[in-house]
Amino acid sequence: MELNNQAYQQLADRLAPKSNTALNCIKAFAVGGGICVLGQALKNLYLSLGTGENPAALLTSVSLVFLSALLTGLGLYDDVAKQAGAGTLVPITGFANSVAAPAVEFKTEGWVTGLAVKMFTIAGPVIVYGTLASVAYGLLFWLIQCSQLG
Numbered sequence: 001m002e003l004n005n006q007a008y009q010q011l012a013d014r015l016a017p018k019s020n021t022a023l024n025c026i027k028a029f030a031v032g033g034g035i036c037v038l039g040q041a042l043k044n045l046y047l048s049l050g051t052g053e054n055p056a057a058l059l060t061s062v063s064l065v066f067l068s069a070l071l072t073g074l075g076l077y078d079d080v081a082k083q084a085g086a087g088t089l090v091p092i093t094g095f096a097n098s099v100a101a102p103a104v105e106f107k108t109e110g111w112v113t114g115l116a117v118k119m120f121t122i123a124g125p126v127i128v129y130g131t132l133a134s135v136a137y138g139l140l141f142w143l144i145q146c147s148q149l150g
Contacts, residue, residue: 031083033087038064038067039064039092043057064092065096069096071097072096073104
């Protein structure tokens, strides 16, 4: 059986699973919002323990990264992501998951060639371009400051 483009598209449309966009948006909003609420609760907890604003923010970030990596290692983060979709992409937890997931997947290849190398498969470009962007921003800021002084 030979299919032309139009027949193939009709077949693909008929067989593709239908998604409930409204429900998916609600799930993503609820889970993403829940992660943010957890982050705020952690920050409030750290503040109530007497840490300052900056240490509380740092401890909150570290806690969210730890929890995300732990849930990824236990295989639970993917289960949540299947239901929540984009809701799990809240920047810090999604980034921690993107670093931890390849490391877990390739741990059987060894500590160096598996875990250490694969851990930065996804995160590596983000780190590189983030660093380059921060250097460019720093240089631009420095040039502006120098022009204002002179």
